[in-house]
Amino acid sequence: AQSVTQLGSHVSVSEGALVLLRCNYSSSVPPYLFWYVQYPNQGLQLLLKYTTGATLVKGINGFEAEFKKSETSFHLTKPSAHMSDAAEYFCAVSGWNTGKLIFGQGTTLQVKP
Amino acid sequence: GAVVSQHPSRVICKSGTSVKIECRSLDFQATTMFWYRQFPKQSLMLMATSNEGSKATYEQGVEKDKFLINHASLTLSTLTVTSAHPEDSSFYICSARVRSGLVPNEQFFGPGTRLTVL
Numbered sequence: 126a127q128s129v130t131q132l133g134s135h136v137s138v139s140e141g142a143l144v145l146l147r148c149n150y151s152s153s154v155p156p157y158l159f160w161y162v163q164y165p166n167q168g169l170q171l172l173l174k175y176t177t178g179a180t181l182v183k184g185i186n187g188f189e190a191e192f193k194k195s196e197t198s199f200h201l202t203k204p205s206a207h208m209s210d211a212a213e214y215f216c217a218v219s220g221w222n223t224g225k226l227i228f229g230q231g232t233t234l235q236v237k238p
Numbered sequence: 239g240a241v242v243s244q245h246p247s248r249v250i251c252k253s254g255t256s257v258k259i260e261c262r263s264l265d266f267q268a269t270t271m272f273w274y275r276q277f278p279k280q281s282l283m284l285m286a287t288s289n290e291g292s293k294a295t296y297e298q299g300v301e302k303d304k305f306l307i308n309h310a311s312l313t314l315s316t317l318t319v320t321s322a323h324p325e326d327s328s329f330y331i332c333s334a335r336v337r338s339g340l341v342p343n344e345q346f347f348g349p350g351t352r353l354t355v356l
Contacts, residue, residue, distance in 0.1 A: 167349055167350060168242075169347040226272075226284070231281050
């Protein structure tokens with residue numbers, strides 16, 4: 126069984142500040158991990174993904190995430206927030222033996238001027 | 239590449255009518271498509287997994303007779319909400335998995351369909 130927990134349903138940062146969105150997962154098999162962004166009334170856009178190999182993964186728009194097996198975490202970071210980063214962010218987990226994505230509850234990122 | 243479209247983007251219908259939503263992979267073949275439902279301010283809930291040429295697999299609690307899924311080709315899956323009621327109002331999102339994808343289990347998402355049942 127797999128599950129995802131996103132700590133903090135709402136995160137607010139100032140423009141230019143560090144963005145940190147937390148994601149912890151549970152998986153009985155080696156996980157594949159994803160971060161998606163969703164803008165209002167739109168579908169999901171993939172930010173980055175981890176399958177195997179390098180544990181620090183770089184994605185689009187300056188985001189990156191680090192897979193830490195010992196902490197079962199896959200936190201998303203960005204050094205400097207931009208107003209356009211305001212959106213809903215979803216962490217998701219999948220396993221090699223299943224094609225399903227299990228999503229976290231989502232985190233709303235607010236960026237203040 | 240890897241573009242998924244949905245049609246319509248929004249639909250309003252009367253209670254008791256049926257509504258069909260199309261999901262198309264525009265530039266790739268998708269052996270598997272997924273249908274999700276998303277309520278306001280909530281996460282995506284998987285409704286069913288649709289494999290080309292076979293019956294869809296529904297998640298627990300999803301009524302297969304109410305949410306009819308057809309995956310007739312490698313580029314098209316449809317979701318029909320039969321006898322829709324106001325509680326079926328939601329944002330429906332489909333996704334597609336590349337047939338021979340380099341990244342295991344990566345899904346590409348459509349833009350979603352907003353269904354409002356009056």
